[in-house]
Amino acid sequence: MPDTPYLVAAVLLSAAVTWGLRALPFAALAPLRASRTVQYLSRGMPAGVMVILLVYCLRDLPLTEPRALAPLAALAVTIGLHLWRRNALLSILGGTTVHVVLASTVFAH
Structure with missing residues (x-):
């Protein structure tokens, strides 16, 4: 079994590496917050991701079948409420x- 100083050094080294890896993204992103590009992306990306x-989700939806009404009605309600x-x-x-x-009662097969 390794001696105590070796174990303490291993724990301290792994703690330092873990802390550094968790702090690095915050340190690297801090200067980018003032960037016009990052500000533009922070405004436009949420809507882009939703689209x-x-x-x-709707790419394979058969619009000619009655089962398409549940997701389309849910989409309309979501947009309307928002x-x-x-x-x-x-x-x-x-x-x-x-x-x-709708999917579990009205349009269930």
């Missing part, structure tokens, strides 16, 4: 509730 997720109240949590919960209710 990509929307397209991904435009009305500007509350992301309410929009997500409302749309999810509508989808679950």
Whole structure:
């Protein structure tokens, strides 16, 4: 078994490496916060990510079948709630509730 000074040195070294790896992103990103590009991306990326997720989720939706009504109704409710109240949590919960209710009861096969 290794002696005590070796174990203490190993623990201290691993603690220093862990702390450094966790602090490095904050230290590296601090100068970038004033960048115009980063500020632009912070405004535009959330909407872009949502559009990509929307397209991904609805890409295989058969619009000619009745089962497409549940996700489309849920999408309409989500958009409507968000435009009305500007509350992301309410929009997500409302749309999810509508989808679950419609998919499990009305349009279940």
